[in-house]
Amino acid sequence: MATAGHQKITTFLMFEGSAGEAMEFYTSLFDDGEVVAVSRYGVGEEGTEGTVRHAVFRLAGQEFMCIDSAVSHAFTFTPSVSLYVRCANEEEIEFLHSRLSPGGQELMPLGSYGFSTRFGWLNDRFGVSWQLDLQ
Missing domain, CATH: 3.30.720.100 (Signal recognition particle alu RNA binding heterodimer, srp9/1)
Structure with a gap:
């Protein structure tokens, strides 16, 4: 080991x-x-x-x-693996969401959920999935 x-x-x-x-x-x-x-x-x-x-x-x-990749693949990114960002304040979560959203796909709009007072989940224009959470 x-x-x-x-x-x-x-x-x-x-x-x-x-x-x-x-x-x-x-x-x-x-x-x-x-x-x-x-x-x-x-x-x-x-x-x-x-x-x-x-x-x-x-x-x-x-x-x-x-x-x-020099080789084309039949797969790409999936939201089952995402980059999770703990944002320090409202400005940070709004900034990141506004920059990552264009050309992407909203999975959970910025909002208040039972597990978080401010949370959003999206795929950016490159297909990478991001979860944004206000601490």
Whole structure:
């Protein structure tokens, strides 16, 4: 059995051509958002030239990886796995919701639910699912 000190779990997002755009968009939403490293496909390589071969970015202290798959798949993201954001105040939840909603799909509109006084769940325009919760 491996020891916990040597393991690390990182969310890995696979896109088909929009990883760079999604990563830049997501890092713009959080004050500490940053692109850590990006490797792109070059001329004559397996993937489309200029798309993301592999990238690492951070949001709210959490590290993520993403790629643009060189192979087309019959699947994409699903809301059964989502990014859950605990928002510190009303301004933050409104900001994130207003930025993530356009071109996406509302799963639960911002509102008061039994488990939260202010909560919203949506798929953004890239298909990634987000749950926004006001602490």
